[in-house]
Amino acid sequence: MIASIDELRPDARAAAQRFLDASVADVERGLRDDVRAELTADLCERLAATATPADVAAIADGLAPESGPGCRRPGDRWVAGLRLRGMLTRIAQTWWQPADQRLFLPRAVGLGWDVNLGAVAVRLNLIEPDAEAVPFTSTPDAAFRAAVALPALLVGATALHYLVRGRTLPQRLPSHWGLAGRPDRWVSKERAAATDIALTAGAVALAAWSAGSDRPGPTRAGATAAATAAATLGTCMTVIRPTRGGAWVPVALLGALGAGVGGVLLGLARAGRQAEIDRDLGDR
Incomplete structure (x- = not known):
């Protein structure tokens, strides 16, 4: 500051x-x-x-x-009223702002509020609020490449689920759940599989782009976070679809998203902090 x-x-x-x-x-x-x-x-x-x-x-x-x-x-x-320029950077700065004590910040995309996972990590003593002046600016390429592993694992799990359980799944699966966590819209089994696999595969592509990009660190971190969120959402939908749903559905979704995205951003932030420490020691 x-x-x-x-x-x-x-x-x-x-x-x-x-x-x-x-x-x-x-x-x-x-x-x-x-x-x-x-x-x-x-x-x-x-x-x-x-x-x-x-x-x-x-x-x-x-x-x-x-x-x-x-x-x-x-x-x-x-x-549709959303500014595309800088969207990935805004995602990183909103979802991970450890220097800001607020748990909820104005949404990076659209209206409403996002959880400041950086503030959550500080309260859990996982990272210092001033660990980096600007988060992710020093995060090394190796950390971004490693972050592709989670979306890749999730797309594999999603595809394997439909490959192994495809024949035993109901012909119609939920596509939407109401506030109480009960299914209220349905699609064919084939369409559900295509949607979930496409969502997770697209997430892997975005994470891979981030790993090989020369964009600034916050932009790459935002892309990685968005990719992790999309892959987590696709895999969670895959697991939830065959169930009857219930009040646990939104809780499970939010918990999985927070753990997946928060874990990836924490890893990138720690890698960036370690890179700064190594650089400072090397300059002495």
């Missing part, structure tokens, strides 16, 4: 200034100062004095105004 962007290195400070100028360029004149001050405060809260332009870009992608007249940025892509 810094008190002013003037504390940044010259190249990072210039990147921050360009971001601020671009962010308020199309905002109504009477609101520009307030928007700029808010964005500046957010940058200062999330950046360290040693931040690089890449660090600034990673944080900036998740801070630009997303709604209201004149708030879209040049080059942004929108689908």
